[in-house]
Amino acid sequence: MTDKPILSVRNLKKHYILKAGLLNRTVGAAKAVDGISFDIYQGETLGLVGESGCGKSTAATSIMHLEEPTDGEVIFNGGGRAGESRNDDGTHPNDVTKFSKKELKAFRRDAQMIFQDPSSSFNPRMTVGSAIAEMLLVHGMDDKHRRRAIVEDLLERVGLSPEDYDRYPHEFSGGQKQRIALARALVLNPDFIVADEPVSALDVSIKAEVLSLINDLQEEFGLSLLFISHDMSVIRKVCDRVAVMYLGEIVEIGKTEELFANPQHPYTEALLSAIPTPDPRTRAQGIELTGEVPNPANPPSGCRFHTRCHRVIQSNDVDMDQDAWRAVLNFRDSVRSEAIDIDLIEENALIEEGGHGDASDGAIKDQIRDEFNLPDQLGDTSAETSLERALDWIVDGEMEEAANFLSEEFVTPCEETVPEFTDHGDGHRSACLRHSEESQTVEALADDD
Amino acid sequence: MATKKPDRFDQVDWDEFTDSTGLSISINTKLMLVAALPLVALYLFDRFRVGEREKTFPKLGEDLGLSGLFETLGLDYNPSNLDYLFIFTIFVFLIYLVLPLYQNPRMTKYYWSEFKRNRPAVVSLVWLGIVFVGGLLGPLFIKRPEQDILRGHQPPAFYHISENHVPRCLGEVSNGRCHGTWAHPLGTTQGGKDILDVIIHGMTISMKIAFITTLIVATIGITFGTVSAFSGGWVDEIMMRFTDIVISFPTFILFLLVLYIYGATLGMFIFVFAIFSWGGTARYVRSKALSVTEEEFIKATNISGASKYRIIRKHVVPNTASSIITQLTLLIPGFILFEAQLAFLGLGDSELPSWGQLIASGRSDLSFAPWIVLAPGFVLFLTILAFNFLGDALLDALNPQAEAEADK
Numbered sequence: 106m107t108d109k110p111i112l113s114v115r116n117l118k119k120h121y122i123l124k125a126g127l128l129n130r131t132v133g134a135a136k137a138v139d140g141i142s143f144d145i146y147q148g149e150t151l152g153l154v155g156e157s158g159c160g161k162s163t164a165a166t167s168i169m170h171l172e173e174p175t176d177g178e179v180i181f182n183g184g185g186r187a188g189e190s191r192n193d194d195g196t197h198p199n200d201v202t203k204f205s206k207k208e209l210k211a212f213r214r215d216a217q218m219i220f221q222d223p224s225s226s227f228n229p230r231m232t233v234g235s236a237i238a239e240m241l242l243v244h245g246m247d248d249k250h251r252r253r254a255i256v257e258d259l260l261e262r263v264g265l266s267p268e269d270y271d272r273y274p275h276e277f278s279g280g281q282k283q284r285i286a287l288a289r290a291l292v293l294n295p296d297f298i299v300a301d302e303p304v305s306a307l308d309v310s311i312k313a314e315v316l317s318l319i320n321d322l323q324e325e326f327g328l329s330l331l332f333i334s335h336d337m338s339v340i341r342k343v344c345d346r347v348a349v350m351y352l353g354e355i356v357e358i359g360k361t362e363e364l365f366a367n368p369q370h371p372y373t374e375a376l377l378s379a380i381p382t383p384d385p386r387t388r389a390q391g392i393e394l395t396g397e398v399p400n401p402a403n404p405p406s407g408c409r410f411h412t413r414c415h416r417v418i419q420s421n422d423v424d425m426d427q428d429a430w431r432a433v434l435n436f437r438d439s440v441r442s443e444a445i446d447i448d449l450i451e452e453n454a455l456i457e458e459g460g461h462g463d464a465s466d467g468a469i470k471d472q473i474r475d476e477f478n479l480p481d482q483l484g485d486t487s488a489e490t491s492l493e494r495a496l497d498w499i500v501d502g503e504m505e506e507a508a509n510f511l512s513e514e515f516v517t518p519c520e521e522t523v524p525e526f527t528d529h530g531d532g533h534r535s536a537c538l539r540h541s542e543e544s545q546t547v548e549a550l551a552d553d554d
Numbered sequence: 555m556a557t558k559k560p561d562r563f564d565q566v567d568w569d570e571f572t573d574s575t576g577l578s579i580s581i582n583t584k585l586m587l588v589a590a591l592p593l594v595a596l597y598l599f600d601r602f603r604v605g606e607r608e609k610t611f612p613k614l615g616e617d618l619g620l621s622g623l624f625e626t627l628g629l630d631y632n633p634s635n636l637d638y639l640f641i642f643t644i645f646v647f648l649i650y651l652v653l654p655l656y657q658n659p660r661m662t663k664y665y666w667s668e669f670k671r672n673r674p675a676v677v678s679l680v681w682l683g684i685v686f687v688g689g690l691l692g693p694l695f696i697k698r699p700e701q702d703i704l705r706g707h708q709p710p711a712f713y714h715i716s717e718n719h720v721p722r723c724l725g726e727v728s729n730g731r732c733h734g735t736w737a738h739p740l741g742t743t744q745g746g747k748d749i750l751d752v753i754i755h756g757m758t759i760s761m762k763i764a765f766i767t768t769l770i771v772a773t774i775g776i777t778f779g780t781v782s783a784f785s786g787g788w789v790d791e792i793m794m795r796f797t798d799i800v801i802s803f804p805t806f807i808l809f810l811l812v813l814y815i816y817g818a819t820l821g822m823f824i825f826v827f828a829i830f831s832w833g834g835t836a837r838y839v840r841s842k843a844l845s846v847t848e849e850e851f852i853k854a855t856n857i858s859g860a861s862k863y864r865i866i867r868k869h870v871v872p873n874t875a876s877s878i879i880t881q882l883t884l885l886i887p888g889f890i891l892f893e894a895q896l897a898f899l900g901l902g903d904s905e906l907p908s909w910g911q912l913i914a915s916g917r918s919d920l921s922f923a924p925w926i927v928l929a930p931g932f933v934l935f936l937t938i939l940a941f942n943f944l945g946d947a948l949l950d951a952l953n954p955q956a957e958a959e960a961d962k
Contacts, residue, residue: 226850228872243858294566
């Protein structure tokens with residue numbers, strides 16, 4: 106019983122249908138959450154981390170059934186539902202996505218949520234006390250005095266005074282409002298709380314206070330938390346386990362200490378390197394992610410991170426500096442998406458040369474290499490020849506030719522194969538091709554030499 | 555956990571609660587019912603029991619066997635349909651707008667502290683208060699002014715005109731000039747009606763226009779706007795296109811048509827213009843409701859398991875209210891001004907003691923009796939100005955969230 110997770114999310118998907126045109130035709134779907142799975146155990150805090158727009162909040166609202174998920178299961182075993190097991194047809198009686206209206210209302214009592222923005226999470230025309238008490242009223246507690254007593258007690262527990270019951274949201278500071286939000290989430294005595302960036306709108310000192318309050322309450326009432334944040338340092342403080350999300354997918358999940366000490370996925374590495382260190386003398390050794398965040402409506406093939414990954418795998422017949430390889434791939438993608446302004450490059454080349462009239466081909470090529478951080482000479486001879494050939498085409502204005510050629514010549518396995526999860530022991534798993542293919546690649550390189 | 559205190563959130567046994575909708579009848583609704591029931595009863599009595607040529611209250615006294623009492627109290631009113639509607643509207647105003655201010659003293663204090671920063675608005679509020687009370691109670695104490703040719707063209711107190719213009723001067727006559735008296739502090743019209751009395755009766759009419767149109771516009775506009783915002787899809791589309799039609803409808807032409815067919819009563823004016831003026835409000839409410847729905851507190855309420863009706867009633871509508879109140883406050887002067895303009899053009903009910911009619915009746919005597927036009931004109935001007943100032947100040951005062959955001 107105890108090892109049964111309070112919440113298991115299985116292959117949860119939320120796609121937003123994109124419509125365009127007069128007739129509202131469906132033109133695609135933004136895959137905000139695209140098949141995530143994780144478990145949360147009793148009393149545990151799972152952190153969900155990722156940059157803005159990666160689908161963290163959508164995951165939260167889908168789990169809470171504020172939005173209907175497109176696909177997947179959310180099995181909630183809290184609130185005395187633990188005894189249930191799977192039906193014969195494979196469905197689960199505790200699947201939130203299939204709850205009836207009545208079951209959903211009961212679920213609302215056992216799972217609650219805290220929102221990011223303290224300024225808009227309270228009705229400005231309602232006293233905070235009645236906003237909290239409303240939760241009780243909605244679930245049938247008609248006794249006005251009892252509601253008030255419970256809410257006043259709870260306000261004290263979150264560090265406010267009972268007199269605050271009759272005050273309005275605008276009379277509180279951001280930190281106080283977040284405490285009240287916590288009280289509102291707690292008042293129905295839930296087993297599970299989703300905290301969607303609860304402290305990211307707060308000042309540093311207040312942030313710490315609210316975090317420790319969350320910790321205390323969690324210990325006292327045995328709450329399980331899904332803690333969403335983009336801030337690794339906050340995650341480190343409050344979470345037992347962390348799931349790292351990128352573009353609608355979970356790329357790495359594991360125990361907090363393990364994941365922080367030994368990140369397996371390059372994206373996790375990049376996130377960790379972005380944590381500022383308190384020592385001003387150490388220069389930030391941040392891994393800079395190149396390339397743009399891809400559009401979730403049209404995610405990259407293979408591993409979704411390959412367009413920005415600093416450890417993107419080199420193809421078998423290539424051997425060069427990793428930075429150069431990244432630069433070549435970025436260059437290829439720009440040519441493919443026609444993001445190169447050749448006229449501008451020519452102009453810049455001419456300025457560099459200091460000449461008049463037309464810039465020489467060589468100067469233009471140098472300028473292109475400059476702008477895309479391509480080294481003057483790639484470490485790999487055959488790759489260098491190919492690149493040179495593509496540059497010639499570009500200078501001649503034959504972009505399509507160049508794009509096709511580059512696409513053929515420079516291929517990374519990352520864009521062809523969807524990575525599977527690799528287990529690193531103790532529940533630490535990551536989805537990166539390097540782990541499944543590392544040995545293979547090394548062998549291949551050895552053959553080349 | 556040792557001592558059992560029942561009033562702690564983690565010790566509530568939720569199984570003992572039956573699932574309720576979470577909606578109970580508020581004290582305000584109960585009051586409204588108590589207030590409206592006798593009114594409806596009286597209306598029905600008037601409609602079915604009282605004859606065409608009978609007066610309502612004397613008849614009621616007769617039926618109740620209290621004729622004597624009614625007579626001594628001077629209860630001889632004969633309310634029209636519009637009067638019933640007006641009184642109903644006043645009840646709604648008092649119970650759903652004024653009473654909540656008393657019920658939520660903290661919020662009221664906050665609104666007031668915001669509101670009083672705007673001095674002209676405070677003066678406007680006082681003036682509108684005078685017009686409101688005058689309009690509500692004035693007709694109970696002041697008889698409707700009657701024609702009396704002999705008393706025509708009396709100048710106001712502290713003013714004098716040539717004796718030639720006055721049929722019979724009531725005040726002191728010196729040097730061939732007739733002085734005004736305190737019997738008619740603002741003078742009289744050509745027909746001998748006391749101008750102050752007409753202005754006070756005109757207050758009633760302006761208040762009727764203000765309150766009844768507001769009630770109609772707000773009811774239709776808010777219902778239409780919220781239903782449209784929450785239905786979405788083609789329902790929304792159809793409702794909003796219908797709103798477009800209402801907005802582009804030539805109301806004035808329709809009113810002229812109605813005027814020629816049925817005559818230009820005040821009720822007809824209010825009805826026609828109110829029925830075609832809610833379009834802007836509906837649009838406004840819809841867009842406001844849509845933006846409020848995106849706020850996190852709506853999500854939070856959703857997560858509490860509250861019903862959709864509760865969310866709309868308790869969270870969405872109150873948060874659109876400030877903008878609606880502001881918008882309506884700015885709509886009212888338009889109606890009052892329009893009534894005056896129509897009256898001036900001779901397109902109104904000339905029997906009506908409205909400000910517009912008073913101005914219209916003075917236009918031919920402007921050269922020697924300017925007070926007939928000036929007094930009601932000034933009152934009309936002040937009232938419209940006051941509504942505009944009030945709307946402006948309410949916009950600032952009723953939006954605590956904007957204020958809180960500005961403080962950041």
